[in-house]
Amino acid sequence: MDASNFKVIVVGAGPAGLTAAHSLSLAGIDYVVLEGRDEMFVDSGASLVLGPQSLRVMQQFGLLSRLKEIGGEMQHTKSYDLDGNVFENHHNFRLMRANHGIGPLAFHRSQLIETIYGGLPVRAKSQILTGKKVVDIEADADGVKVHCSDGTVHEGSIVLGADGVYSRTRRIMRKLALAEDPSREWDAEVPFTTAYKCMWCSFPRPAGSEPGEGYNTHHTDKSSMYISGSERSWIFLYQKLPQETRERTSYSIKDAEEFAATFADFRITDTLKVEDALARRMTAGMANLEEGILQHWSWGRIVLVGDACHKYTPNAGLGFNNGVQDVVALCNRLQAARAACGGKPLDAAALSGLFAEYQRERYERAEEDRYKSAHITRIHAWSDRLHWIIARFILPFQFVQRLLTNYLARKTISTALLLNYVSAEEPFVGLVPWLHKMPGFVSKE
Numbered sequence: 120m121d122a123s124n125f126k127v128i129v130v131g132a133g134p135a136g137l138t139a140a141h142s143l144s145l146a147g148i149d150y151v152v153l154e155g156r157d158e159m160f161v162d163s164g165a166s167l168v169l170g171p172q173s174l175r176v177m178q179q180f181g182l183l184s185r186l187k188e189i190g191g192e193m194q195h196t197k198s199y200d201l202d203g204n205v206f207e208n209h210h211n212f213r214l215m216r217a218n219h220g221i222g223p224l225a226f227h228r229s230q231l232i233e234t235i236y237g238g239l240p241v242r243a244k245s246q247i248l249t250g251k252k253v254v255d256i257e258a259d260a261d262g263v264k265v266h267c268s269d270g271t272v273h274e275g276s277i278v279l280g281a282d283g284v285y286s287r288t289r290r291i292m293r294k295l296a297l298a299e300d301p302s303r304e305w306d307a308e309v310p311f312t313t314a315y316k317c318m319w320c321s322f323p324r325p326a327g328s329e330p331g332e333g334y335n336t337h338h339t340d341k342s343s344m345y346i347s348g349s350e351r352s353w354i355f356l357y358q359k360l361p362q363e364t365r366e367r368t369s370y371s372i373k374d375a376e377e378f379a380a381t382f383a384d385f386r387i388t389d390t391l392k393v394e395d396a397l398a399r400r401m402t403a404g405m406a407n408l409e410e411g412i413l414q415h416w417s418w419g420r421i422v423l424v425g426d427a428c429h430k431y432t433p434n435a436g437l438g439f440n441n442g443v444q445d446v447v448a449l450c451n452r453l454q455a456a457r458a459a460c461g462g463k464p465l466d467a468a469a470l471s472g473l474f475a476e477y478q479r480e481r482y483e484r485a486e487e488d489r490y491k492s493a494h495i496t497r498i499h500a501w502s503d504r505l506h507w508i509i510a511r512f513i514l515p516f517q518f519v520q521r522l523l524t525n526y527l528a529r530k531t532i533s534t535a536l537l538l539n540y541v542s543a544e545e546p547f548v549g550l551v552p553w554l555h556k557m558p559g560f561v562s563k564e
């Protein structure tokens with residue numbers, strides 16, 4: 120490849136890979152996205168909830184009005200015990216809306232992914248290739264060569280690995296780093312641990328359930344979650360594994376059904392139980408819930424974003440929201456470095472420095488959200504006496520909820536990053552000012 124051309128090879132067209140496609144396209148940076156699956160859209164997932172911070176980035180992509188049409192804004196939270204008693208009942212999303220101008224929106228995962236893809240300009244879409252499972256990467260001082268299982272080879276300047284929790288890019292990056300210096304310390308080959316598994320299913324939003332309900336049923340070592348969107352609702356059934364593991368486990372639909380049957384009596388709303396949702400299910404799946412954060416997010420010309428470098432349990436809905444922030448932090452640096460060097464090639468040393476700064480900017484926030492996610496899962500599943508006390512006797516207090524919304528959530532949301540190089544109108548005005556203003560627009564705050 121001509122070294123004066125700068126081209127990013129994105130591995131994976133999941134939500135983080137598509138966010139990268141928008142961000143690179145808007146930066147005028149050449150790229151190709153290699154997706155291993157044969158189809159772009161597979162409707163097997165559950166919901167994805169996006170916070171105000173991610174919705175502002177979606178506004179920069181020109182997607183916000185469509186997302187508001189298809190998303191259900193979160194409104195109301197309740198927690199039940201197994202006998203159906205409500206021990207927590209609050210409307211803190213209203214406070215979030217007052218603070219930031221909107222609450223989180225809940226989407227059906229595949230509909231969100233289709234919308235993010237659909238919003239790409241035609242030329243940008245043509246850069247997303249399916250049936251391109253990445254199997255190997257060569258990297259040298261001048262660039263990268265990415266090999267796919269269909270025999271094709273794609274040349275570029277850097278690899279951006281957005282290939283999820285079992286990232287092949289991460290494994291290859293580790294192999295290359297250790298081949299260069301076998302004595303260096305690196306993350307383990309399987310860097311994440313698993314203590315819980317989760318079954319999910321989607322079904323038509325039941326009559327009597329308004330969009331934006333987020334209800335939990337707590338029990339010892341297991342819990343359920345119910346979320347209602349604009350058209351569909353989703354349930355999530357969590358159970359602690361007999362012991363923590365690093366082994367990857369795949370579950371069939373039959374496994375998921377058998378597991379869900381053990382939750383049949385769990386309450387999901389005042390009038391419905393898990394068995395009512397299962398009877399009307401549209402999509403379902405089950406997976407182990409890996410947790411962890413890498414120490415090394417890049418090596419040489421390879422850099423990771425999203426679940427490839429940090430993985431959370433999903434109760435708090437923070438995984439993809441962090442993936443968006445990764446892509447924004449990385450693309451801001453790439454765009455600025457490209458502009459500063461006036462189109463000259465970025466050498467390997469400059470790229471390594473840029474990737475290290477990217478990790479430094481993101482690490483602390485990613486770790487905070489991993490910690491929050493881990494504890495919320497354990498609070499819902501009463502994993503020990505302390506988490507049970509927090510669930511039953513501390514979190515139900517309104518003032519505690521207000522404190523969490525006004526301190527923890529407020530800090531995460533109001534200080535979140537935006538693409539520095541894309542101007543858009545500020546869509547949300549609330550009581551809390553945004554640290555990063557929409558570029559190119561006079562703030563209405």
Ligand SMILES: Cc1cc2nc3c(=O)[nH]c(=O)nc-3n(C[C@H](O)[C@H](O)[C@H](O)COP(=O)(O)OP(=O)(O)OC[C@H]3O[C@@H](n4cnc5c(N)ncnc54)[C@H](O)[C@@H]3O)c2cc1C
Pocket residue numbers: 130131132133134135136153154155156165166167168169251252253254281282283284286287288317319355406424425426427433435436437438439440441442
């Ligand atoms: C039940 C559940 C509910 C969740 N709810 C929320 C929520 O409400 N909010 C939130 O923010 N997060 C949520 N998450 C987390 C969220 O789903 C993930 O953080 C997000 O999907 C990560 O996106 P990603 O693009 O990094 O990885 P992925 O979504 O895993 O996408 C990776 C892509 O890479 C492709 N790929 C993999 N290997 C290769 C290869 N070798 N070559 C080419 N392509 C490859 C895959 O096919 C896939 O398309 C939830 C997770 C679960 C399990």
